[in-house]
Amino acid sequence: MEINSILIFMICAAVVAVEIKDMISSVIALSGVGLGLSLVFLLLKAPNLAVTQLVVEILMVVVLIRGTISKDLPLVIAGRWFFNTISTVVFISVFLFFAYFALKDLPVFGQPQMRVSGEYISRSFKETGSANVVTAITLYYRVVDVLAEAAVLFAAILGVSAISRRIGKVNEK
Amino acid sequence: MRNETTGMTLIVKTVTRLTVGLILLYGFYIVLHGHIGPGGGFAGGVIMALSLIHLMLAYGKEAVTKKIGRRRGIMFSSIGALVFLLLIVLNALGLIKCQISGSEGSHIFFGAGIIPFYDIAISIMVGAGLFTIFLALVILITEREEQ
Numbered sequence: 001m002e003i004n005s006i007l008i009f010m011i012c013a014a015v016v017a018v019e020i021k022d023m024i025s026s027v028i029a030l031s032g033v034g035l036g037l038s039l040v041f042l043l044l045k046a047p048n049l050a051v052t053q054l055v056v057e058i059l060m061v062v063v064l065i066r067g068t069i070s071k072d073l074p075l076v077i078a079g080r081w082f083f084n085t086i087s088t089v090v091f092i093s094v095f096l097f098f099a100y101f102a103l104k105d106l107p108v109f110g111q112p113q114m115r116v117s118g119e120y121i122s123r124s125f126k127e128t129g130s131a132n133v134v135t136a137i138t139l140y141y142r143v144v145d146v147l148a149e150a151a152v153l154f155a156a157i158l159g160v161s162a163i164s165r166r167i168g169k170v171n172e173k
Numbered sequence: 174m175r176n177e178t179t180g181m182t183l184i185v186k187t188v189t190r191l192t193v194g195l196i197l198l199y200g201f202y203i204v205l206h207g208h209i210g211p212g213g214g215f216a217g218g219v220i221m222a223l224s225l226i227h228l229m230l231a232y233g234k235e236a237v238t239k240k241i242g243r244r245r246g247i248m249f250s251s252i253g254a255l256v257f258l259l260l261i262v263l264n265a266l267g268l269i270k271c272q273i274s275g276s277e278g279s280h281i282f283f284g285a286g287i288i289p290f291y292d293i294a295i296s297i298m299v300g301a302g303l304f305t306i307f308l309a310l311v312i313l314i315t316e317r318e319e320q
Binding site for chain 2: 128
């Protein structure tokens with residue numbers, strides 16, 4: 001029940017973020033979407049994910065506000081509105097048509113405890129000593145996966161630092 | 174309000190001076206208790222980076238870039254990534270023995286074997302790296318406004 005109301009709030013905030021003219025109001029509405037997502041994670045009993053979502057949301061909003069506070073981009077909506085509306089409606093209906101058949105076969109949330117996750121829940125504390133099962137899985141059983149994630153993030157950091165440097169490198173002969 | 178040399182008003186500066194240490198402390202808490210409660214290296218590192226960004230927004234960017242510039246940020250980030258890689262390799266080769274039976278003492282810091290050390294390395298990498306990204310974007314935007 002609470003999840004449904006939060007989802008409705010998120011959809012309304014997303015529509016506002018797309019449709020509003022002012023850039024800063026759009027960013028603030030987008031942060032409303034992220035806050036609702038964090039609350040949904042908290043209600044589905046995933047506090048680990050909720051903390052990460054909230055923190056990344058704050059960072060993203062700060063960066064976006066800092067980037068958009070001085071400029072207001074003109075929005076091109078003139079012309080072709082008929083084609084745009086028709087294609088949007090068609091794609092949404094196609095997606096809903098396939099999603100109906102795909103989501104019908106999903107099991108109820110958390111209802112049948114899978115074999116692998118049951119093993120994790122029963123054995124992770126004894127094997128790793130970590131009371132947090134999520135941390136035990138990500139940093140003990142799946143630590144090479146986290147290493148690849150760290151490599152991706154590190155490559156992104158190096159890319160940003162290399163592209164947006166203050167003075168370009170002078171090619172001396 | 175957006176004067177880069179002086180920062181924001183006196184109220185913002187006072188509140189920032191009182192809260193930025195607490196935010197940094199909360200980041201350390203999230204990192205060091207990642208194996209007990211919710212949190213972990215990534216969230217804790219982002220919180221540490223956010224405390225520095227908070228300081229930079231309130232006091233202007235020179236107050237922070239004097240202490241932690243871009244070179245030092247990239248250096249810390251690289252150190253964190255290398256330490257993480259080194260820990261994983263050492264653990265995979267079996268050179269450090271970290272198998273701890275978890276029934277007793279899991280509420281303390283050293284109760285979970287190597288997991289807290291992974292968390293610390295990831296938090297150094299993520300925090301320094303995201304702060305460096307923010308610094309790079311801010312300097313880029315500021316220079317584009319000046320032109």
